[in-house]
Amino acid sequence: MPEPIVFYDIPRKANVPSDKAWSPNTWKTRYSLNIKGLPYRTVWVEYPDIEALYKKLGVDAPSTGPTGAPYYCLPLIYDPNTKVHVSDSAAIARYLDKTYPDNPTLIPKETDALHAAFQRAFAAVFNMPKGSISWLMIPETYVRLNPASQGYFRRTREEWFGVAIEELAPRGSEKRQKHWEAVKAAFHEVAGWLQADGHEKLFFLGGETICYADVAIAAWVVWIRVTFGEDSAEWRDVLSWDEGRWGKLTEAFRRYELVDEGSPLEL
Amino acid sequence: MPEPIVFYDIPRKANVPSDKAWSPNTWKTRYSLNIKGLPYRTVWVEYPDIEALYKKLGVDAPSTGPTGAPYYCLPLIYDPNTKVHVSDSAAIARYLDKTYPDNPTLIPKETDALHAAFQRAFAAVFNMPKGSISWLMIPETYVRLNPASQGYFRRTREEWFGVAIEELAPRGSEKRQKHWEAVKAAFHEVAGWLQADGHEKLFFLGGETICYADVAIAAWVVWIRVTFGEDSAEWRDVLSWDEGRWGKLTEAFRRYELVDEGSPLEL
Numbered sequence: 001m002p003e004p005i006v007f008y009d010i011p012r013k014a015n016v017p018s019d020k021a022w023s024p025n026t027w028k029t030r031y032s033l034n035i036k037g038l039p040y041r042t043v044w045v046e047y048p049d050i051e052a053l054y055k056k057l058g059v060d061a062p063s064t065g066p067t068g069a070p071y072y073c074l075p076l077i078y079d080p081n082t083k084v085h086v087s088d089s090a091a092i093a094r095y096l097d098k099t100y101p102d103n104p105t106l107i108p109k110e111t112d113a114l115h116a117a118f119q120r121a122f123a124a125v126f127n128m129p130k131g132s133i134s135w136l137m138i139p140e141t142y143v144r145l146n147p148a149s150q151g152y153f154r155r156t157r158e159e160w161f162g163v164a165i166e167e168l169a170p171r172g173s174e175k176r177q178k179h180w181e182a183v184k185a186a187f188h189e190v191a192g193w194l195q196a197d198g199h200e201k202l203f204f205l206g207g208e209t210i211c212y213a214d215v216a217i218a219a220w221v222v223w224i225r226v227t228f229g230e231d232s233a234e235w236r237d238v239l240s241w242d243e244g245r246w247g248k249l250t251e252a253f254r255r256y257e258l259v260d261e262g263s264p265l266e267l
Numbered sequence: 268m269p270e271p272i273v274f275y276d277i278p279r280k281a282n283v284p285s286d287k288a289w290s291p292n293t294w295k296t297r298y299s300l301n302i303k304g305l306p307y308r309t310v311w312v313e314y315p316d317i318e319a320l321y322k323k324l325g326v327d328a329p330s331t332g333p334t335g336a337p338y339y340c341l342p343l344i345y346d347p348n349t350k351v352h353v354s355d356s357a358a359i360a361r362y363l364d365k366t367y368p369d370n371p372t373l374i375p376k377e378t379d380a381l382h383a384a385f386q387r388a389f390a391a392v393f394n395m396p397k398g399s400i401s402w403l404m405i406p407e408t409y410v411r412l413n414p415a416s417q418g419y420f421r422r423t424r425e426e427w428f429g430v431a432i433e434e435l436a437p438r439g440s441e442k443r444q445k446h447w448e449a450v451k452a453a454f455h456e457v458a459g460w461l462q463a464d465g466h467e468k469l470f471f472l473g474g475e476t477i478c479y480a481d482v483a484i485a486a487w488v489v490w491i492r493v494t495f496g497e498d499s500a501e502w503r504d505v506l507s508w509d510e511g512r513w514g515k516l517t518e519a520f521r522r523y524e525l526v527d528e529g530s531p532l533e534l
Binding site: 110113115118121193211 | 357376381387459460472473474480
């Protein structure tokens with residue numbers, strides 16, 4: 001059994017550990033680790049500490065922001081078995097497949113390039129990074145963050161979008177409804193890929209088994225579910241989309257939703 | 268051996284059959300048929316006859332144009348062995364895989380949904396249908412068509428783009444250079460998918476073997492090659508992109524470039 005991988009995740013307000021995880025990007029890695037069945041422990045990092053964490057570890061920023069400056073974000077893992085750090089959820093999935101080839105595969109080698117194309121398609125369909133799902137979810141996410149993260153989150157998101165978080169998609173507004181419809185349409189387009197052959201409806205993008213592309217979709221579905229809650233009108237609406245496909249996907253992924261108690265980052 | 272499939276393709280001016288084929292969308296089907304090693308015969312259809320052909324055969328238009336009206340386009344095949352017509356190159360590939368499963372596979376079942384995502388990604392990267400490659404290639408294509416097709420082609424393309432064909436990308440213009448750079452950048456992004464894992468460079472999107480996503484890329488590469496010619500500055504430029512990747516792809520696809528003499532459509 002390998003030593004536990006250190007998995008850096010962003011917490012939100014929660015009474016129990018299982019409620020702490022919310023970020024769609026880190027969910028991709030949490031699902032990946034759980035699917036591969038690898039031991040890991042979560043280190044919870046508030047937003048303002050992410051940059052300091054990277055610098056302390058001597059790890060380069062995983063990407064650059066809109067201004068070209070380094071952009072420090074999670075997920076990040078440290079694997080004590082190989083003594084390497086890996087950031088970016090897709091890169092982490094590829095790393096885990098290479099390092100632990102005997103555990104379930106996330107990106108079958110012959111689909112590696114198609115997975116890269118999938119990520120481009122997914123970003124195009126959801127019009128990322130500034131698509132409707134962001135307008136809709138950022139305000140809902142903000143109120144659920146710990147105070148330690150809220151200031152940073154507000155400042156950065158208001159810089160990107162040029163409006164106050166509260167103005168992105170106010171509840172009851174026509175704007176919010178429009179963004180919600182756009183999110184529904186985007187999921188519908190993804191559902192179309194799963195019945196491209198016109199006769200059969202695939203359940204997973206990987207065919208018979210889950211692949212990393214399914215993980216990426218499930219991470220956005222879980223974001224909506226844990227943010228609004230299972231009793232919300234929003235989640236009931238999602239369950240009604242595409243003949244219940246997203247509810248079924250949720251059920252298939254529940255077994256991979258382990259959230260350990262973990263520990264807060266100590267810088 | 269099955270009876271030859273009827274393959275409807277659009278001709279251009281040519282002294283020999285092998286020079287007739289040029290359309291990227293029908294090349295996808297020609298490559299598909301040749302890769303699967305299925306017998307077929309080409310029926311050459313000039314643009315103004317495409318709609319009449321569909322109506323005579325009683326086949327629905329494969330898509331709708333920008334105004335929502337039926338849009339009649341090729342490829343279209345008729346398989347006398349099953350007595351079915353299939354249009355749209357991806358749908359044709361899926362049909363051929365299902366009907367002739369013992370011949371080489373174009374879309375492995377477990378990549379069906381990823382292939383659909385690939386098509387979306389490819390369209391996004393090339394900003395289709397009105398991206399730079401169209402601005403660049405439409406004027407070059409126009410002058411190489413038979414007179415029977417030129418009037419239709421000019422009228423429809425000038426309606427779509429709102430300018431005269433000659434104004435899309437005049438030779439020597441800054442506009443043309445800008446579109447050429449955009450096409451180069453788009454191919455570069457696709458090349459990035461083939462080295463997504465950061466260590467290895469895949470040759471085919473299918474991994475070890477050609478898959479339909481490779482066919483789709485090769486069809487655009489051959490469009491550039493046969494339009495400008497192998498001795499052109501444009502083709503030499505393409506050969507220099509991405510460490511010669513597109514030249515190598517061309518060599519891998521040459522064995523699938525059979526163009527039979529075929530016969531003109533008789534309505």
